[in-house]
Amino acid sequence: MRAMLCEEFGEPSVLTMGEVDEPVPGPGQVKVEVHSVGVNFPDLLLVAGKYQAKPSFPFSPGIECAGIVVELGEGVDELAVGDRVMCDTGYGCCSEYVLAYVHRTYKLPDAMPFDVAGGFTITYGTAYHALIDRAQIQPGEVLLVHGAAGGVGLNAVEIGRLLGAMVIGTVGSDAKIEIVKKYGADHVINYNKENFRDLVKNLTDGRGADVIYDPVGGDVFDQSMRCINWNGRLLVIGFASGRISEVKANLVLLKGCQVMGVIWGAFANMEIPKNRANFATLFDWVEQGKINPHISAYYPLEATGEAIELLQSREAKGKVIVRVRD
Ligand SMILES: NC(=O)c1ccc[n+]([C@@H]2O[C@H](COP(=O)([O-])OP(=O)(O)OC[C@H]3O[C@@H](n4cnc5c(N)ncnc54)[C@H](OP(=O)(O)O)[C@@H]3O)[C@@H](O)[C@H]2O)c1
Structure with missing residues (x-):
């Protein structure tokens, strides 16, 4: 072949x-x-x-x-x-x-x-598992999605919006802003031009994001730890920036937040019925035109x-x- x-x-x-x-x-x-x-x-x-x-x-x-x-x-x-x-x-x-x-x-x-x-399979499976199984995101919560125009990022924006979150997306170029808005982000920040940490605080009356979905890592992770809300969940998805994120335990303590690992592939092996159920829901959403x-x-x-x-x-x-x- x-x-x-x-x-x-x-x-x-x-x-x-x-x-x-x-x-x-x-x-x-x-x-x-x-x-x-x-x-x-x-x-x-x-x-x-x-x-x-x-x-x-x-x-x-x-x-x-x-x-x-x-x-x-x-x-x-x-x-x-x-x-x-x-x-x-x-x-x-x-x-x-x-x-x-x-x-x-x-x-x-x-x-x-x-x-x-x-x-x-991979990006929707990951976004669903991260937001629903791991973060247990609730309607009205603020979801910050980094690399929001990328594969796992755009799916998280779309699912977050569908679940009733207020979605803030970050992107590395202005050319990506439109697609992230189209998929449901209320606000999109170009993190190569603007300081997302300050903007997220401004957009949330100083509270910060309830759920942060981070496939980028490195500096983006570091700044995310500074704009996470009390009881926030920071989802470690990946390190597209090239630098593996390091967790400062003092910030986890001070913010009363959780840093959550997400590895969809292992979940799909270890929790087969749950993963199948996730895909049944995703396919329903496709058939109902809720995700595209x-x-x-x-x-x-x-x-x-x-x-x-x-x-x-x-x-x-x-x-x-x-x-x-x-
Ligand atoms: N945990 C899991 O289960 C799981 C599952 C699938 C994927 N992942 C991980 O998630 C990450 C994203 O995967 P993907 O398939 O969605 O990739 P992708 O479509 O290429 O998206 C990655 C995004 O990261 C941003 N980025 C920031 N710095 C970058 C750099 N130096 N080089 C490339 N992109 C950079 C880019 O957005 P801007 O240019 O707008 O910044 C890009 O849109 C990877 O680390 C991957 O291994 C994890």
Whole structure:
């Protein structure tokens, strides 16, 4: 089969098209004919050799996709050949076929196109789990979302708004303000131009944000600890800035706040029924038109490197999709 391959760690441009054997599903796995792949920040880290998982060479990036089940591994009875699905796989989706564990594979609503479904699993799964399971956000609370135009960010803005929060988004360029407002933010701050810490305090009569959703880390995390409300929840989502956040325990104490780790992939393994229920709700929301995934760019399989570069350059808005088949 055709696959975009990483044979050495480096920039996304190291990826080249190659031929590898089709994978064979093991127990609890399905083989998926890949139609579309969602690009995620971890793809950049995987190819650079900076991700926690380091697959052996050659490997394909692509940690989530949508497609059709074409073969079942031993013991799989929840899915059937021919099912339209989305899944997350750890890596390997930028290929014609990939293996997915059945508990990380979700049957698609009939009307959901592959082009949309390919980029749904990870970012919506993460935003839902973070805001609802972890922060238990309440209507009327103030939600501050950093990197609000990015994959996990824009989904959090949308879900926060749907749940009745007052949403403040931060972005790194003015070009991203409009999309974040369109997805429901009441206020959008360009944190490269303005001090979000002071603005959040001003917008909340000095109280600060009740829930802070942080996929950026570094300085953004540090400043977030200074504008969190009493009883606030700071959700540690990721470190796109490149610097892992460090928690100052004195601030946690003084603010009476909680710093909460969020790792959706582990949750999906450890709390399978709960995760399935989350996806049932997400799919209901899709069918009712309550959420509407934003795809800003499509690339063919052979341009996977360029698709990942779009995230690296911070120009992507919402999701970027690699099309493997029409
Ligand atoms: N915890 C979990 O379960 C989980 C699940 C999925 C993803 N994540 C993590 O969440 C983070 C975001 O992932 P994503 O797929 O949503 O990525 P993405 O679409 O590229 O969004 C990341 C956002 O971070 C901002 N950013 C700030 N500094 C950056 C830098 N130096 N380089 C690139 N972007 C920078 C960018 O917004 P501005 O340019 O507007 O600042 C960008 O929109 C990653 O760290 C990822 O590993 C965590």
